[in-house]
Amino acid sequence: MPKVGMQPIRRRQLIDATLASIHEHGLTDTTVSRIGAAAGLSPGIIHHYFGGKDDLLFEALRQLLAELRQEIVNRLASATGVRRVHAIIDANFAASQFAPRAVTAWLAFWAEAPHSPRLARLQRIHSRRLHSNIVHALRHAIPLSEARTTALGLAAMIDGLWLQCALAHGHLTPETARQVCIDYIDRHLAQRRMDS
Amino acid sequence: MPKVGMQPIRRRQLIDATLASIHEHGLTDTTVSRIGAAAGLSPGIIHHYFGGKDDLLFEALRQLLAELRQEIVNRLASATGVRRVHAIIDANFAASQFAPRAVTAWLAFWAEAPHSPRLARLQRIHSRRLHSNIVHALRHAIPLSEARTTALGLAAMIDGLWLQCALAHGHLTPETARQVCIDYIDRHLAQRRMDS
Amino acid sequence: MPKVGMQPIRRRQLIDATLASIHEHGLTDTTVSRIGAAAGLSPGIIHHYFGGKDDLLFEALRQLLAELRQEIVNRLASATGVRRVHAIIDANFAASQFAPRAVTAWLAFWAEAPHSPRLARLQRIHSRRLHSNIVHALRHAIPLSEARTTALGLAAMIDGLWLQCALAHGHLTPETARQVCIDYIDRHLAQRRMDS
């Protein structure tokens, strides 16, 4: 039923259907037909609202990262000092983010990134921003040089736990994942406090 | 006259060509033609030495994991006590393992795993074995319960650093990655020693 | 409030947009969207003012031929005797007719004609009318039988020069084309005069 102003609605619908399909069938078996069907629309509609399949995939990753970013920003807004690191960790393992739908798609996109400049770019931006956030949060408690190494370790650990989540279907609870990260950071901070 | 004993040679050639193609073009764009060409052979040959494309991919992942396992076993053979954790870490970041060819393919396979029982099975075995190795190596220095959490953290960190390696084309040196992991483990062990 | 009398305006707009699109993108790549866009209207509008794409194309060719015919009729009106042949030639190479927009579209339609009864019909009518005009103009100076052959040659030459115009983007000036035709006819008439 054609109405005006459907664009934002349809785009959102199609992006959601894309993520659902990636989660269910994998990126390889995510076809425009499948996406269309999942959204209750025809295959051709993808090219009406997005340039083509690639553009839709790109937008889907964008939204995924935007949501995660929003989660981080929200939590950082109400945290100070080293609590900011905890906020970042919490955001990454919030129920809305650390969910199969997001995690599986995230993994699929990361696997494509080395061969897709557009995806690689989004990945790089996200990665750098996360690293920078962590370093800033640690900066007042830890010397910059060490903060950088710690940030690298924490970012890797977060990614590794997301990976685990995608691979070990549900065997890894957000809470466990969160604890491992908190523990990692706290040891670094504790060490520091002891030194002083 | 038919050459005898070509099978192991050809299989190895084709597996290598597969990994090379995945690294260069990605799993999606790795076709039997491309693999054949990379091995200097014809497209049809894959079905002669493997059941089909899927079987070849499966075997390629198997070899990848077998090589990593061998690296770990070799290093564990000459290490005792907590040194065994270091050996595991060293194995994962050895030049032969922490290389673009291996890391990119590894990521591609992991992304497929959630939708391929065969790949998922290999992944699970590898994952469990690594986890078990770490726990055993830590067991005499750390209580079992904590050892398990630490192993989870270390395994995640290793995976996260491999991911980083695949995504940040060469910006992450094996040595840096190794240091981050060693540091993580050493803090846990040091803490323990202090307690006692 | 519905605008009245838009029909002739819109139809003309759309026909012009069609010819513009054919000239710019070729008949194959002339889509209803493209035509609509060129006219500053929506794709669906074609079916409102014409039965469909094919009807619009048909009307576009009709207009093209009608304009050329008008040019011929105008010039014939003020010419007598063999001057009438010159008038026909002049009309065919008048700036308004011998222009890229018209010539390219004309060629595109001619290529379609063998597979479209409707276009073929228009083409046949135009062709016959031109031939008949030439024969009539020659009739008093040349025996009918020879006039027919000469008319065939002149008509072919005109078409061939239009073809050249479409293919040799602007390298052929109307004046040169005109001269070649005038020369052809004058030789026939001169010969005749000599004989008598």
Place this chain on the structure above:
Amino acid sequence: MPKVGMQPIRRRQLIDATLASIHEHGLTDTTVSRIGAAAGLSPGIIHHYFGGKDDLLFEALRQLLAELRQEIVNRLASATGVRRVHAIIDANFAASQFAPRAVTAWLAFWAEAPHSPRLARLQRIHSRRLHSNIVHALRHAIPLSEARTTALGLAAMIDGLWLQCALAHGHLTPETARQVCIDYIDRHLAQRRMDS
């Protein structure tokens, strides 16, 4: 039935099927399926022997022009002086060239040329070569400047008669077409002889 060395055979088959399809259905309705069917092969085969549809079309035009060229070269080989112009005319209206299959395809390609650099290039080469052949053949009988104009007229007339052939399905005999051209040239040569 797969055999080795099929390439030249298949390529020729497919090119012939292409020309047949263009003649029968027009360039627009010439699909790879249709071509494959006409050749008794599957649609996919086009991409095995040619890069794609466009390449096949390009090769088809190439062959068309090559055949015409061969016809011209053959006849020029055994003609001297102004007879060479007659040889060129004869070649263009030889039964093998002035046939519906060739003429319709030729028209279809010419209509595409303004929007396809590759086709335009072939067209330009063919056109220039023909013009040059005519000028050379006339050069000893007519001053160069006039020879050029005459060549332009003759080339246009030949094209126009081909066009007529494509449009007036069989109503124009090769012999009539030939006569018109011969007459055109003879008048120019006769004039010249008279002058001297």
Place this chain on the structure above:
DNA sequence: TATGAATGAGGATTCATTCAT
């Protein structure tokens, strides 16, 4: 009158697989 949302058929293309040689 006019839009643009939506469809679905049809097209080119890719590719794993089969198989005669």
Place this chain on the structure above:
DNA sequence: AATGAATGAATCCTCATTCAT
């Protein structure tokens, strides 16, 4: 053992057409 010819299903994409608003 190895080739590469051939297939046909599956995919992305285009586009004329329809229709609710």
